[in-house]
Amino acid sequence: MSIEEHLKLASIIKEARQEKGYSASELARRAGLQPSTVTRIEAAQLQHPQPETLIAIANALEKPTSDLFACLNWLPKEQLPSFTPYLRAKYANLPEQVQEKLENHVAKVVRRYGYETNGPEPGQDEF
Numbered sequence: 001m002s003i004e005e006h007l008k009l010a011s012i013i014k015e016a017r018q019e020k021g022y023s024a025s026e027l028a029r030r031a032g033l034q035p036s037t038v039t040r041i042e043a044a045q046l047q048h049p050q051p052e053t054l055i056a057i058a059n060a061l062e063k064p065t066s067d068l069f070a071c072l073n074w075l076p077k078e079q080l081p082s083f084t085p086y087l088r089a090k091y092a093n094l095p096e097q098v099q100e101k102l103e104n105h106v107a108k109v110v111r112r113y114g115y116e117t118n119g120p121e122p123g124q125d126e127f
Contacts, residue, residue, distance in 0.1 A: 001047070001048070001072055003044065005071060005072050005073065006044035006046075006047075007044050008071045008072075009041065009044070009049075009054075009068060009071050010041060010042045010043065010044040012063075012067065012068065012071055013041060013042055013057060013061070013068070014042045016061040016063055017042075017061060020061060020062075022060075022061075024038045024042060025038075027061070030060035031053075031056040031057050031059070032056055033053060033056060033057070037053060038057070041053075041057070049072075051069075051074070054068045054069065083106055083107075084103055087099055087102055
């Protein structure tokens, strides 16, 4: 894992912990971990966090485990849902019109950078 990935993970966990009003020790207690484990992850000093550790932290913070796994690139892009099904599942309570506006806006932005919301990335399907 790169230092950027470690820093991103550290930031996500620390921010979520602070939003909950937990100390690092309290998060560790709720996750069933040693306080030093949480402290080392938040300081980007734990080189290879175990998936079980991140699952426990995500559960204690009431965050999707996939958020933590994705920032470490543990979820291959091919296994991530395309934007439309993700949006409709994640924000099912939004009015249909709002979902469509979001879909259209994101599609416009990603096309500007050479991507398609439902297709392969540039060069991905070339031999």
